[in-house]
Amino acid sequence: MTEVSDRQDPWWRRWFINPILKQITQGISADKLAWTIAIGCAAGIFPVMGTTSFVCFFAAVYLKLNQPVIQVVCHTLWAAHLALILPFIKMGQWILGDQPIKASIPTLLKEFFTSPWQFAQDYWLAALHGILAWFLVSIPLVFIVRSITLPFLKAAASRIERKNTATT
DSSP states (O other), X not given: OOOOOTTSOOHHIIIIIHHHHHHHHXXXXXXXXXXXXXXXXXXXXXXXXXXXXXXXXXXXXXXXXOHHHHHHHHHHTHHHHHHHHHHHHHHHHHHHTOOOOOOOHHHHHHHHHHOHHHHHHHHHHHHHHHHHHHHHHHHHHHHHHHHHHHHHHHHHHHHHHHHHHHHO
């Protein structure tokens, strides 16, 4: 394994942390950024394949959140999004007392990419079950993520402001 030099940030810092910190230096409040990250986490696991970018886009427009940050968060969660589709569907079916579907993620992906229209016709009700469960999970998730990220973002903003004040 190669060592990362002090001059070059690791990929996760370069593609995730630095864009968020850059937003703080451009005048976005830590609170607004915490909400953006939290909503991005919830929207990034929306249980309908191929929709998370749109969900994030419309959530950011409606709530006046930072579009680049919400998209970075959303796309960072692609693996969690795929992993949670089936559990959300099964949870929604359990809540409503419906029979669980007999499918796996590889099967769903194959059917989705083979014929998206047929997939939509076959699994629309399962998608609604998943959306119900996602909605119930996403509400507390947003508040938990916000409460975790806000102190870190406030500390980072304070550190950046002290640094800028010291250099001027």
